[in-house]
Amino acid sequence: xxxxxKALSTLAVLGLGMxxxxxxxxxxxxxxxxxxxxxxxxxxxxxxxxxxxxxEESLARFTEETGTEVELExxxxxxxxxxxxxxxxxxxxxxVLNIGNTWATTLQETGAFLPFxxxxxxxxxxQDRFIQSxxxxxxxxxxxxxxxxxxxxxxxxxxxxxxxxxxxxxxPPETWDEFVxxxxxxxxxxxxxxxxxQWGVSLAGSSISNNAHQAFVRGLQAGGSLFDENGEPTFASxxxxxxxxxxxxxxxxxxxxxxxxxxFTGGSQMVEDFAAGNAAMFFDQAPxxxxxxxxxxxxxxxxVPLTDPAATGDEATMSHVxxxxxxxxxxxxxxxxxxxxxAHLTSDEEQVYLNKAFTSLPVLSAAYEDEAFQSEEITxxxxxxxxxxxxxxxxxxxxxxxxxxxxxxxxxxxxAATGTVTEDDIRTALxxxxxxxxxxx
Amino acid sequence: xxxxIEKPPASGGEPGAPQRPAPAVRxxxxxxxxxxxxxPAVIMELLIHIIPMVLGVWIAFLGLSQLNIRNWLRxxxxxxDNFVAGLDPNGPIGGEFLASFGRTLVFTVVVLAIVWVLGIxxxxxxxxxxxxxxxxxxxxLIPYALPSYVATIAWAFMFxxxxxxxxxxxxxxxxILDERPFWLLGGNAFWVTVIVTAWQMWPFAFLxxxxxxxxxxxxxxxxAAIDGASLWKQFLLITLPMIRPANGVLLLVMSLWIFNQFxxxxxxxxxAPPESAKLISPLIYQHSFSNWNFGLGGAMSVLLLxxxxxxxxxxxxxxxxxxxxxx
Numbered sequence: 002x003x004x005x006x007k008a009l010s011t012l013a014v015l016g017l018g019m020x021x022x023x024x025x026x027x028x029x030x031x032x033x034x035x036x037x038x039x040x041x042x043x044x045x046x047x048x049x050x051x052x053x054x055x056x057e058e059s060l061a062r063f064t065e066e067t068g069t070e071v072e073l074e075x076x077x078x079x080x081x082x083x084x085x086x087x088x089x090x091x092x093x094x095x096x097v098l099n100i101g102n103t104w105a106t107t108l109q110e111t112g113a114f115l116p117f118x119x120x121x122x123x124x125x126x127x128q129d130r131f132i133q134s135x136x137x138x139x140x141x142x143x144x145x146x147x148x149x150x151x152x153x154x155x156x157x158x159x160x161x162x163x164x165x166x167x168x169x170x171x172x173p174p175e176t177w178d179e180f181v182x183x184x185x186x187x188x189x190x191x192x193x194x195x196x197x198x199q200w201g202v203s204l205a206g207s208s209i210s211n212n213a214h215q216a217f218v219r220g221l222q223a224g225g226s227l228f229d230e231n232g233e234p235t236f237a238s239x240x241x242x243x244x245x246x247x248x249x250x251x252x253x254x255x256x257x258x259x260x261x262x263x264x265f266t267g268g269s270q271m272v273e274d275f276a277a278g279n280a281a282m283f284f285d286q287a288p289x290x291x292x293x294x295x296x297x298x299x300x301x302x303x304x305v306p307l308t309d310p311a312a313t314g315d316e317a318t319m320s321h322v323x324x325x326x327x328x329x330x331x332x333x334x335x336x337x338x339x340x341x342x343x344a345h346l347t348s349d350e351e352q353v354y355l356n357k358a359f360t361s362l363p364v365l366s367a368a369y370e371d372e373a374f375q376s377e378e379i380t381x382x383x384x385x386x387x388x389x390x391x392x393x394x395x396x397x398x399x400x401x402x403x404x405x406x407x408x409x410x411x412x413x414x415x416x417a418a419t420g421t422v423t424e425d426d427i428r429t430a431l432x433x434x435x436x437x438x439x440x441x442x
Numbered sequence: 443x444x445x446x447i448e449k450p451p452a453s454g455g456e457p458g459a460p461q462r463p464a465p466a467v468r469x470x471x472x473x474x475x476x477x478x479x480x481x482p483a484v485i486m487e488l489l490i491h492i493i494p495m496v497l498g499v500w501i502a503f504l505g506l507s508q509l510n511i512r513n514w515l516r517x518x519x520x521x522x523d524n525f526v527a528g529l530d531p532n533g534p535i536g537g538e539f540l541a542s543f544g545r546t547l548v549f550t551v552v553v554l555a556i557v558w559v560l561g562i563x564x565x566x567x568x569x570x571x572x573x574x575x576x577x578x579x580x581x582x583l584i585p586y587a588l589p590s591y592v593a594t595i596a597w598a599f600m601f602x603x604x605x606x607x608x609x610x611x612x613x614x615x616x617x618i619l620d621e622r623p624f625w626l627l628g629g630n631a632f633w634v635t636v637i638v639t640a641w642q643m644w645p646f647a648f649l650x651x652x653x654x655x656x657x658x659x660x661x662x663x664x665x666a667a668i669d670g671a672s673l674w675k676q677f678l679l680i681t682l683p684m685i686r687p688a689n690g691v692l693l694l695v696m697s698l699w700i701f702n703q704f705x706x707x708x709x710x711x712x713x714a715p716p717e718s719a720k721l722i723s724p725l726i727y728q729h730s731f732s733n734w735n736f737g738l739g740g741a742m743s744v745l746l747l748x749x750x751x752x753x754x755x756x757x758x759x760x761x762x763x764x765x766x767x768x769x
Contacts, residue, residue: 083731089508090511090512092512107508110508110509111508111512112512113512207627207711209712209713259604261603261604264624264627266711397507400732400733401733404713404728407714408714412716412717416628418603418627419628433534437535437538440533441738
């Protein structure tokens with residue numbers, strides 16, 4: 002009876018939206034048996050095809066070592082979540098797959114993924130090999146993680162070194178106040194036509210995830226948090242409002258962000274804006290591949306400015322622990338092979354190879370000894386990942402939180418682009434998001 | 443299935459009439475081949491429409507989330523909780539659902555009006571013969587032929603505030619506006635969704651109405667012209683009544699499509715559209731597939747299904763012509 006029930010489950014999920022099916026991807030991969038594994042990889046490079054080339058080289062080494070073939074599918078981020086949902090509900094998924102690390106707790110609760118404990122944990126070399134902040138994103142606190150880190154990322158401040166030199170600014174700002182002052186100096190009319198054509202900061206005002214990340218970081222720096230110790234949402238606490246206000250004020254009050262940025266839906270538009278010389282600074286995780294592809298070299302990275310430079314603990318947070326994790330599907334017929342593939346992709350050698358190719362951060366401390374990761378930028382980002390990064394709330398409704406908070410801030414940027422935004426506006430928007438979150442819990 | 447059975451004459455006939463033997467009852471045998479022919483269609487209809495719909499209704503009564511999605515048969519039964527949450531105007535979820543429902547109704551009426559007016563104008567224009575008629579027919583069908591996603595992405599580029607073609611024309615070239623407005627943010631997002639949806643759908647209305655016009659005999663117009671009826675009167679008193687059956691079906695089908703519009707707002711704005719463009723289908727998607735609250739998403743879908751079904755039945759009974767009307 003198991004198979005018919007699974008088929009019914011799939012049909013049920015497909016029928017859920019009734020009107021929303023057009024955007025729901027369909028699952029095509031399925032766990033394989035014998036000497037073949039299926040692997041769903043997320044899109045890390047500039048194109049799906051680039052990713053395929055990079056990964057096929059690594060997987061060829063795996064096949065050589067173990068004799069196991071791997072069927073690879075690189076899935077764009079826009080489709081990955083729905084593909085996983087379909088796989089979870091139907092039980093027909095790949096053996097091994099990548100997930101966004103902020104999805105880990107939600108996916109853990111489905112029970113569809115193998116817990117990394119006992120022999121499974123041993124198969125990937127144990128927890129101590131990994132950077133602990135990245136490891137902590139593998140699932141809910143106090144439970145065996147159902148995902149292990151694969152690629153690490155962290156936010157830092159990127160700035161245009163030529164623009165800084167032209168403005169006589171010698172060092173990147175260390176505090177938020179200095180950051181705003183620096184941005185104001187760099188917001189200028191360069192051709193004297195009365196219109197600003199170089200802005201201090203670029204940001205993706207319509208990006209739900211970027212806004213949610215900033216609400217998390219800026220809220221922590223202001224002494225707040227998105228949830229209290231009982232798991233109740235506290236989006237509209239005074240500290241959170243203060244943190245979000247810092248972010249929105251860049252456009253609404255400080256006027257150092259072009260109003261057109263309110264329309265940017267993705268980080269790539271922000272990076273392009275920076276590379277085109279329209280802005281002097283931006284916050285991002287791994288823009289180097291885009292900047293390098295454009296031949297843009299006049300940039301450097303710096304720590305994310307802190308509200309209080311003497312802050313420690315949560316108030317010294319510069320980034321959430323960003324990255325991509327790896328999970329093994331419970332329904333795999335080849336658990337041993339799947340764990341071997343997980344061990345291969347997180348081995349010292351492959352971590353160097355993969356993270357170098359994707360300009361991300363290794364999730365193993367040992368991998369940083371390689372000369373590929375000795376640059377100032379990588380050392381800086383490693384330090385932030387290890388010492389100044391906190392995981393996004395490890396709760397099952399993390400995705401809903403990002404949607405609600407990120408959308409509230411997106412709407413505030415839309416308002417800022419065409420008018421004014423007061424502190425009351427920010428509080429009201431966050432209170433609305435808070436009440437929706439509370440109602441859904 | 444048709445069964446031809448010749449009734450025997452009434453027993454007892456006229457007294458004294460010679461009793462004829464009852465003719466043999468001829469029965470046409472039911473052919474299993476007919477069932478075999480329609481079986482694939484029935485099975486596919488069941489699999490694609492009926493079963494998912496029934497399961498969707500069932501799920502609306504469950505507390506289905508990521509905790510039990512793998513074995514949803516064990517999801518707790520929550521009765522009408524999901525429906526109450528979806529319909530409570532004072533609750534954050536119900537308030538948003540009802541606001542979105544009202545917005546979608548307005549959206550449907552506005553788009554339908556634009557689509558129909560454009561469709562009938564083009565159909566009337568191209569109903570007559572003139573040089574270039576064939577080219578225009580093909581040209582008008584382009585929006586319908588383009589992949590919806592590709593076309594919507596192109597529109598999103600065109601409506602960009604800083605670099606979009608629309609603002610370049612309105613502000614830089616024609617000087618109609620002094621400042622570049624934001625089309626994809628705030629209240630304008632609603633009108634962008636209207637424009638893109640209408641642009642994609644009007645060729646269908648044009649095609650259907652053109653086909654309906656071609657069924658009207660030309661001599662009716664000739665007679666009306668001889669009697670001195672103006673073109674406008676001909677349109678009102680001949681064209682509209684004579685295309686009424688096709689027009690009625692067209693309006694019903696298109697209003698259902700427009701009401702369920704998902705692709706355009708999703709591609710233009712992503713999973714979190716601006717408030718003004720938050721239509722009902724993206725909202726259901728958000729609850730079901732972003733928040734993993736499948737029970738709530740299912741309940742909203744069922745509410746929508748019921749409302750659209752009732753509206754459709756009323757429309758069919760009141761507006762669509764009955765068989766005798768057509769005769």
